[in-house]
Amino acid sequence: MDGHTDTRMTESAGAGRDAESVSKFVESFAAQLVEAGMQRMAARVFAALLASDKGVLTSAELSEQLQISPAAVSGAVRYLAQTHMVSREREPGSRRERYRVHGDQWYEALTNREAVLKRWEAALRDGVNSLGPDTPAGRRLAETLAFFEFVEVEVASMMERWRVHRERTFGQG
Amino acid sequence: MDGHTDTRMTESAGAGRDAESVSKFVESFAAQLVEAGMQRMAARVFAALLASDKGVLTSAELSEQLQISPAAVSGAVRYLAQTHMVSREREPGSRRERYRVHGDQWYEALTNREAVLKRWEAALRDGVNSLGPDTPAGRRLAETLAFFEFVEVEVASMMERWRVHRERTFGQG
DNA sequence: CGCTTCTTTCAGAAATTTGTGAAGTTAAGG
DNA sequence: CCTTAACTTCACAAATTTCTGAAAGAAGCG
Numbered sequence: 001m002d003g004h005t006d007t008r009m010t011e012s013a014g015a016g017r018d019a020e021s022v023s024k025f026v027e028s029f030a031a032q033l034v035e036a037g038m039q040r041m042a043a044r045v046f047a048a049l050l051a052s053d054k055g056v057l058t059s060a061e062l063s064e065q066l067q068i069s070p071a072a073v074s075g076a077v078r079y080l081a082q083t084h085m086v087s088r089e090r091e092p093g094s095r096r097e098r099y100r101v102h103g104d105q106w107y108e109a110l111t112n113r114e115a116v117l118k119r120w121e122a123a124l125r126d127g128v129n130s131l132g133p134d135t136p137a138g139r140r141l142a143e144t145l146a147f148f149e150f151v152e153v154e155v156a157s158m159m160e161r162w163r164v165h166r167e168r169t170f171g172q173g
Numbered sequence: 174m175d176g177h178t179d180t181r182m183t184e185s186a187g188a189g190r191d192a193e194s195v196s197k198f199v200e201s202f203a204a205q206l207v208e209a210g211m212q213r214m215a216a217r218v219f220a221a222l223l224a225s226d227k228g229v230l231t232s233a234e235l236s237e238q239l240q241i242s243p244a245a246v247s248g249a250v251r252y253l254a255q256t257h258m259v260s261r262e263r264e265p266g267s268r269r270e271r272y273r274v275h276g277d278q279w280y281e282a283l284t285n286r287e288a289v290l291k292r293w294e295a296a297l298r299d300g301v302n303s304l305g306p307d308t309p310a311g312r313r314l315a316e317t318l319a320f321f322e323f324v325e326v327e328v329a330s331m332m333e334r335w336r337v338h339r340e341r342t343f344g345q346g
Numbered sequence: 347c348g349c350t351t352c353t354t355t356c357a358g359a360a361a362t363t364t365g366t367g368a369a370g371t372t373a374a375g376g
Numbered sequence: 377c378c379t380t381a382a383c384t385t386c387a388c389a390a391a392t393t394t395c396t397g398a399a400a401g402a403a404g405c406g
């Protein structure tokens with residue numbers, strides 16, 4: 001109950017860190033992400049990377065730590081890479097791939113929601129046109145569209161402010 | 174191909190509007206929402222409301238327009254109401270319920286993401302504590318936490334700006 | 347007070363998603 | 377060039393989710 005006990009232990013996954021604490025965090029944070037709509041394996045992989053010592057793990061390490069097949073790791077990582085939540089690296093001169101989160105990850109991910117927004121906006125624009133901009137429904141769609149456009153711009157500048165704030169607070173990590 | 178043709182037609186759903194245009198918009202916008210993670214029926218109901226004349230439809234109208242059972246409407250609406258995407262009204266002196274989107278809906282919905290963020294933050298705080306704030310992983314979690322806290326504040330003020338902007342542009346809808 | 351109309355709940359059928367083992371592919375190292 | 381180590385793809389089994397019809401539950405209205 002008092003946070004940060006020191007049951008450090010049984011090496012296993014990392015450099016002798018408390019495997020149980022790590023696992024507890026991974027599972028509970030992943031559960032929250034799942035509840036918000038992320039696929040389970042992707043959420044677990046992401047959480048495991050967040051909680052890892054260097055922010056980097058190999059496929060084999062993930063597979064062992066989370067008790068899932070290499071295939072599952074592969075699928076999860078594909079999803080995470082597509083959505084820019086992790087990046088994949090290849091240790092030169094090895095066929096081992098390493099997956100990494102960096103501090104900037106959420107920044108990246110949010111920035112990429114832009115693509116989704118754009119598609120929504122396109123659908124809305126079509127709607128405004130085909131229903132007519134001067135019908136009640138058309139006006140409603142137009143207002144929705146305006147909201148998204150507003151958000152898009154605002155999020156961009158918000159992210160800029162985060163970059164500044166972050167550098168001040170954490171150095172460039 | 175040229176947007177806004179005037180095949181107005183076959184009454185059917187609304188007040189003699191072009192049912193086909195409406196349906197096209199509904200299905201394509203809903204598809205985008207689904208792709209972004211929303212349940213299909215919820216997405217279709219929401220899109221139908223957006224494209225409706227008054228922003229209000231009864232259960233029966235939704236059921237007929239979307240060709241789904243009343244049960245499906247019920248489930249979709251429950252979800253949408255929970256997430257504050259629609260509000261339910263009861264026409265006084267009738268057991269007919271009416272569901273409404275208003276222009277402010279996205280504002281509402283986004284505001285309510287706050288609850289989700291709070292849970293994420295809680296999970297992260299636990300993680301920082303149990304892994305230790307001075308470990309590399311702990312620092313990474315702390316930075317992630319800081320990002321969410323930053324976003325939470327920023328989104329709040331962004332929404333305030335939207336309210337102002339909206340009123341200027343559209344009047345109070 | 348019971349009838350009628352609308353909505354919700356429930357159990358189950360159907361469809362979709364998820365995770366696995368096994369085979370396939372790529373690339374390093376001898 | 378062959379072997380071997382690693383990741384990916386594929387087909388399938390299992391679990392979960394989704395939607396429906398049917399029954400049950402409210403609430404107006406006679």
